[in-house]
Amino acid sequence: MRVTLKSYHFVLFLAGLAISLLLTFQFRITRDVVRSPAVQQKQALAEQVNQSRQERDALKKRVGELRAQLDRIAAGQQLGPLKEELDKARIEAGLMAVSGPGVEVTLNDSNLVIQPGENPNLYVLHDEDVLNVLNELRAAGAEALAINGQRLLATSEIRCVGPTILTNKSYRLTPPFVISAIGNQDNMINSLQMRGGIIEQLKFWGIQVAVRRVDNLTIPAYAGSIRFDYAAPVAAPADGQESPS
Amino acid sequence: MRWPTYISITLVALVTGLLLTFQFRVSSRIEQGVPAGRAQELATELHQLDAEISRLQSEVSDLEAKLRQATKGQQQALAAMAGELTKAKIAAGLTAVSGPGIEITLDNPPLLLKTGRPASLYVIRDEDLLRIVNELRGAGAEAVSINGQRIVATSEIRFAAPFINVNLTRIVPPYHVLAIGKTDHLQAAVSIPGGVVEYLKDLGVRVEIQPHDKLTVPAYTGTRQHTYAKPVQSR
Numbered sequence: 001m002r003v004t005l006k007s008y009h010f011v012l013f014l015a016g017l018a019i020s021l022l023l024t025f026q027f028r029i030t031r032d033v034v035r036s037p038a039v040q041q042k043q044a045l046a047e048q049v050n051q052s053r054q055e056r057d058a059l060k061k062r063v064g065e066l067r068a069q070l071d072r073i074a075a076g077q078q079l080g081p082l083k084e085e086l087d088k089a090r091i092e093a094g095l096m097a098v099s100g101p102g103v104e105v106t107l108n109d110s111n112l113v114i115q116p117g118e119n120p121n122l123y124v125l126h127d128e129d130v131l132n133v134l135n136e137l138r139a140a141g142a143e144a145l146a147i148n149g150q151r152l153l154a155t156s157e158i159r160c161v162g163p164t165i166l167t168n169k170s171y172r173l174t175p176p177f178v179i180s181a182i183g184n185q186d187n188m189i190n191s192l193q194m195r196g197g198i199i200e201q202l203k204f205w206g207i208q209v210a211v212r213r214v215d216n217l218t219i220p221a222y223a224g225s226i227r228f229d230y231a232a233p234v235a236a237p238a239d240g241q242e243s244p245s
Numbered sequence: 246m247r248w249p250t251y252i253s254i255t256l257v258a259l260v261t262g263l264l265l266t267f268q269f270r271v272s273s274r275i276e277q278g279v280p281a282g283r284a285q286e287l288a289t290e291l292h293q294l295d296a297e298i299s300r301l302q303s304e305v306s307d308l309e310a311k312l313r314q315a316t317k318g319q320q321q322a323l324a325a326m327a328g329e330l331t332k333a334k335i336a337a338g339l340t341a342v343s344g345p346g347i348e349i350t351l352d353n354p355p356l357l358l359k360t361g362r363p364a365s366l367y368v369i370r371d372e373d374l375l376r377i378v379n380e381l382r383g384a385g386a387e388a389v390s391i392n393g394q395r396i397v398a399t400s401e402i403r404f405a406a407p408f409i410n411v412n413l414t415r416i417v418p419p420y421h422v423l424a425i426g427k428t429d430h431l432q433a434a435v436s437i438p439g440g441v442v443e444y445l446k447d448l449g450v451r452v453e454i455q456p457h458d459k460l461t462v463p464a465y466t467g468t469r470q471h472t473y474a475k476p477v478q479s480r
């Protein structure tokens with residue numbers, strides 16, 4: 001068989017060469033990206049974070065089970081008054097799920113169109129706004145509070161991390177933020193919607209606020225640990241606070 | 246050239262185009278690299294998760310011990326429940342606690358300045374105290390009080406006329422905020438540049454931060470009735 005060398009053969013040869021070169025590069029680079037320390041480190045970290053999360057959730061479940069088990073054993077005995085006191089302390093401490101009438105406040109970033117030159121930061125929901133709403137609800141007599149299903153304790157912080165909020169030290173919440181509060185519904189709604197109140201202030205910046213009355217709200221327990229590393233109970237309550245030196 | 250040749254050339258061109266696109270995308274990703282912040286964020290999260298896991302583990306072993314104790318007899322069960330009650334009470338803020346911590350004293354700016362400069366008209370607001378408490382919580386404070394009022398889960402810090410109410414009790418300046426926790430962390434959290442203390446100082450508020458080896462934070466003294474919130478019995 002005789003092949004006549006035509007011009008397009010040459011073109012095809014060049015194209016084949018280019019493709020093989022590209023393929024080789026492609027493979028090497030892709031492999032390098034995955035192997036580069038930065039990416040590997042991040043992948044390993046992400047994996048570890050996921051693992052730790054699972055471990056934490058499993059432990060949380062175990063704590064809840066153990067507490068329930070302890071309660072069951074105690075229920076069979078004459079521990080009535082003690083159990084009652086324990087329940088009360090646990091509600092206050094956030095260690096027991098509660099239900100009752102309440103309100104749900106949903107907060108989200110502004111939907112206003114920002115004019116050029118304006119500071120977009122003003123139209124974003126901040127941790128302080130969430131703090132203020134929570135504070136208002138507390139002032140209106142909220143008995144139990146949660147945000148996106150995270151029970152709020154005496155030590156719960158509200159902290160902005162980028163667009164998310166961090167609370168109870170290791171729980172990352174994403175918008176929209178739903179605050180649930182059990183308490184006197186009228187009191188809570190009125191104090192939020194008061195003239196010059198928090199909702200009016202937020203609406204000025206276009207931040208989306210919705211208040212909803214829920215007749216039977218359930219707020220989950222904080223299923224974590226209540227160990228204290230620094231604070232030790234004082235046997236006999238000291239007279240007020242320690243005087244500053 | 247014949248028909249099949251056209252097809253093969255088209256295919257080759259297509260593959261080349263795709264490869265080129267991929268190549269560009271991958272290269273640009275490499276140049277950007279991994280955002281350092283993201284790795285750091287993950288590391289922080291991991292650190293906090295680890296801390297929580299170790300706390301949970303000690304909680305589990307504590308509860309298991311109590312459970313073993315409770316099955317032994319009535320007296321032991323009573324003791325186990327009493328132990329749980331003590332713990333719940335500390336967490337609820339119903340027990341006074343003591344430990345290392347910091348004391349922050351805040352006072353309104355003086356009305357008259359000796360230097361003749363106009364006095365600052367700024368008055369410490371409820372939000373300022375709220376922010377300080379939030380920072381302290383974020384830094385791991387285990388118990389916080391303001392002027393003798395223990396801050397519990399439902400404590401408000403709110404203007405009521407010219408005064409600030411905490412736990413429905415009026416407090417007046419100077420405000421003493423006490424927090425128990427890791428002293429260094431607490432101190433760093435509030436005095437970070439651009440933080441709440443710097444902001445208040447700029448406005449003329451007198452702020453003093455003092456570490457203490459031993460502080461006592463009083464118990465919550467109000468009577469708390471749960472009129473609306475009813476316990477959900479565990480499954």
